Amino acid sequence: MGLLDALLGHAGEKKIDDLHEEFAPLLAPGETLQRAFALIRDLIVFTDRRLILVNKQGVTAKKTEYRSIPYRAITMFSLETAGHFDLESELRIWLSGQPAPIELHLGRNSGAQQIVALMAQHAPK
Numbered sequence: 035m036g037l038l039d040a041l042l043g044h045a046g047e048k049k050i051d052d053l054h055e056e057f058a059p060l061l062a063p064g065e066t067l068q069r070a071f072a073l074i075r076d077l078i079v080f081t082d083r084r085l086i087l088v089n090k091q092g093v094t095a096k097k098t099e100y101r102s103i104p105y106r107a108i109t110m111f112s113l114e115t116a117g118h119f120d121l122e123s124e125l126r127i128w129l130s131g132q133p134a135p136i137e138l139h140l141g142r143n144s145g146a147q148q149i150v151a152l153m154a155q156h157a158p159k
Contacts, residue, residue: 046071046072046145047069047070047071047072047145047148048070048071048072048077049070050067050068050069050070053067053070053077053079054067057079057086060086060100060102061081062083065081065082065083066081066082067079067080067081068080068081068082068152069148069152071145071148071149073138073139073140073141075090076088076089076090078138078149080152080156083104083105084102084103084104084105085102085103085105085108085127085153085156086100086101086102086103087099087100087101087103087136087138088100088101089101101136103127103129103136105156105157105158106158107129107130107131108127108128108129108130108153108156108157108158109128109129109130110127110128110135111125111126111127111128111150111153112125112126112135113125113126113146113147113149113150114126115146122139122140122141123139123140123141123146124137124138124139124140125137125138125140125146125149125150126138127153
């Protein structure tokens with residue numbers, strides 16, 4: 035991911051090897067990281083068991099929220115794009131028992147299609 039992409043808020047795939055140290059304490063025994071996508075400071079991380087949304091808050095990003103979503107809790111998801119020249123797309127994820135979806139803003143060329151494909155791959159059968 036280039037500097038310009040980061041400044042514009044575009045997401046991009048992140049190397050799993052760079053995340054092992056940060057995520058090791060959060061993973062269950064035998065759970066493995068599969069893929070991750072960065073959006074400036076935030077992350078969308080896929081494991082073999084769940085989706086982890088990482089929200090780094092504040093100016094210094096010292097406060098971090100890790101939202102763990104088991105794949106079985108995802109009831110529906112959607113990707114909205116506004117066209118070829120739009121710099122933004124929006125991913126919505128509906129969870130069982132929650133009336134409103136989680137909304138994630140992704141940039142153009144963000145890997146949004148890969149993210150949706152991974153979510154479809156992990157959808158309960």
